[in-house]
Amino acid sequence: MKLELLFPIHLRETLKNLEKLQDLEEIRVRIGQPLFFYTGEKELVLLQKEKEGQLRNSKEPGTYDKVYRATEADLLEMQNYISNYSLYAWQEELRNGFLTIQGGHRIGLAGGTINQNGRINGISYLTFFNIRVAHEKIGCARRILPYICNHNTLIVSPPGVGKTTLLRDCIRSLSYDGTKIGLVDERSEIAACYHGIPQNDVGPRTDVLDGCNKPEGILMLLRTMSPMVIAVDELGIEDDFKAVEQAAYCGCRIIGTVHAGSMKELQEKPVLKKWCEKELFERFVFIKRGVNGMRECNVYNHRWELLC
Amino acid sequence: MLASVGLSYSIRIELNEHQKRLFELRSLLTKIFWEMNYSMRPVELVLLYQIETQDEDLRNILKEIGECLMKKEAKCGEDVWREIFQKHRKELRLKPEESELIEQAGNAFFGKSVEENQKVLSLYQEKLDFLIEVERRERREKQKVYQTVCIMSGLVLVILLI
Numbered sequence: 135m136k137l138e139l140l141f142p143i144h145l146r147e148t149l150k151n152l153e154k155l156q157d158l159e160e161i162r163v164r165i166g167q168p169l170f171f172y173t174g175e176k177e178l179v180l181l182q183k184e185k186e187g188q189l190r191n192s193k194e195p196g197t198y199d200k201v202y203r204a205t206e207a208d209l210l211e212m213q214n215y216i217s218n219y220s221l222y223a224w225q226e227e228l229r230n231g232f233l234t235i236q237g238g239h240r241i242g243l244a245g246g247t248i249n250q251n252g253r254i255n256g257i258s259y260l261t262f263f264n265i266r267v268a269h270e271k272i273g274c275a276r277r278i279l280p281y282i283c284n285h286n287t288l289i290v291s292p293p294g295v296g297k298t299t300l301l302r303d304c305i306r307s308l309s310y311d312g313t314k315i316g317l318v319d320e321r322s323e324i325a326a327c328y329h330g331i332p333q334n335d336v337g338p339r340t341d342v343l344d345g346c347n348k349p350e351g352i353l354m355l356l357r358t359m360s361p362m363v364i365a366v367d368e369l370g371i372e373d374d375f376k377a378v379e380q381a382a383y384c385g386c387r388i389i390g391t392v393h394a395g396s397m398k399e400l401q402e403k404p405v406l407k408k409w410c411e412k413e414l415f416e417r418f419v420f421i422k423r424g425v426n427g428m429r430e431c432n433v434y435n436h437r438w439e440l441l442c
Numbered sequence: 443m444l445a446s447v448g449l450s451y452s453i454r455i456e457l458n459e460h461q462k463r464l465f466e467l468r469s470l471l472t473k474i475f476w477e478m479n480y481s482m483r484p485v486e487l488v489l490l491y492q493i494e495t496q497d498e499d500l501r502n503i504l505k506e507i508g509e510c511l512m513k514k515e516a517k518c519g520e521d522v523w524r525e526i527f528q529k530h531r532k533e534l535r536l537k538p539e540e541s542e543l544i545e546q547a548g549n550a551f552f553g554k555s556v557e558e559n560q561k562v563l564s565l566y567q568e569k570l571d572f573l574i575e576v577e578r579r580e581r582r583e584k585q586k587v588y589q590t591v592c593i594m595s596g597l598v599l600v601i602l603l604i
Binding site: 139142143211214215217218219220221222223225 | 478482483484485486487511514515517518519522551552553554555556558559
């Protein structure tokens with residue numbers, strides 16, 4: 135899906151070249167606020183149509199007087215485009231606060247929550263969107279593959295730095311190299327399946343279990359698809375790690391991702407501590423944002439020694 | 443005499459087809475809802491790939507709605523549904539009140555939740571059932587009248603010719 139199709143019709147002409155915007159990572163839409171477009175290190179804003187109607191660096195003086203601000207009608211319109219006019223079909227996703235659209239772009243949602251029995255049961259009005267643009271960076275895992283290809287690996291970074299992109303490329307590369315991969319794509323971000331067909335290249339030997347929760351998905355793939363490697367995004371809860379452990383003891387290798395701001399933070403994560411002590415994971419790839427938004431990857435072993 | 447019998451027969455077929463279309467519309471509304479509910483897919487995909495009907499006009503209309511929704515050029519889905527049914531009013535040969543009802547029935551597919559859609563749909567189905575019942579009654583009466591008139595005029599024509 136073209137990104138400009140997510141925006142209100144009157145803004146599409148201005149945003150028609152959005153795809154060409156280099157390194158576009160994130161778009162933020164907030165009610166009554168400017169539209170922010172993040173590319174690498176830059177923060178761009180959309181100017182009003184009568185005042186040029188283009189994207190400009192938000193740091194330029196005088197920019198804020200001319201910015202276009204999203205209205206309630208804009209957000210309602212966007213809600214229809216994002217959900218393909220079918221909000222009912224995204225009830226589970228709304229409960230989780232995000233949805234993945236065609237092309238693998240993930241849209242974080244916020245607004246008024248509906249609470250039932252003390253738990254969030256949905257969002258009644260959507261007034262904040264965070265559009266995270268999916269990137270397929272083919273070849274970005276080339277450098278780390280020799281270090282991780284025969285080990286259970288965790289890819290680690292803070293949110294938005296590129297764990298999923300790196301994981302996708304690991305899957306693709308291993309799959310092209312002859313490894314049978316089972317991918318549990320709970321949020322449809324990796325393969326970005328649309329209508330059951332992966333929109334991203336995940337390789338010829340990859341089976342995708344789309345929209346399935348991780349613990350169940352891992353065990354199901356293990357039983358049904360005899361994968362050599364199971365790939366899974368955003369491991370977080372104890373049940374995820376239990377399923378990973380079960381798979382690892384069945385002769386499968388695991389590549390997963392996990393959120394952490396630093397290696398120290400990772401070591402101190404309560405849920406992960408137990409599994410690290412058991413040496414369930416043998417490699418840790420830490421991604422950090424370098425100069426000019428470039429990503430740097432460091433590979434550690436299970437004794438936290440830097441390998442590359 | 444034969445011509446009048448033929449005329450009465452063709453009127454009967456036309457009435458039958460009208461009723462058949464109403465039944466088909468009712469069944470389609472139900473099918474669309476259940477497909478949406480079962481597969482939890484967006485309306486556009488349900489209309490394009492999952493709904494089968496023998497009625498070619500309706501099939502084309504649903505396909506057109508699905509394609510228009512995919513283009514994302516309308517602010518809301520209900521508008522697309524209404525506009526396309528309005529555009530094809532003549533082909534469907536429905537009465538004005540039936541056409542209006544079908545044009546509004548799109549509201550049952552673009553709600554925030556399945557429950558909302560279900561409630562709106564049952565409202566439209568109730569209205570449609572009422573229209574079908576009215577149509578059924580009218581049809582019986584019309585058939586009797588047309589049949590009698592046609593046969594009578596045929597007889598008159600035969601007498602005149604003799």
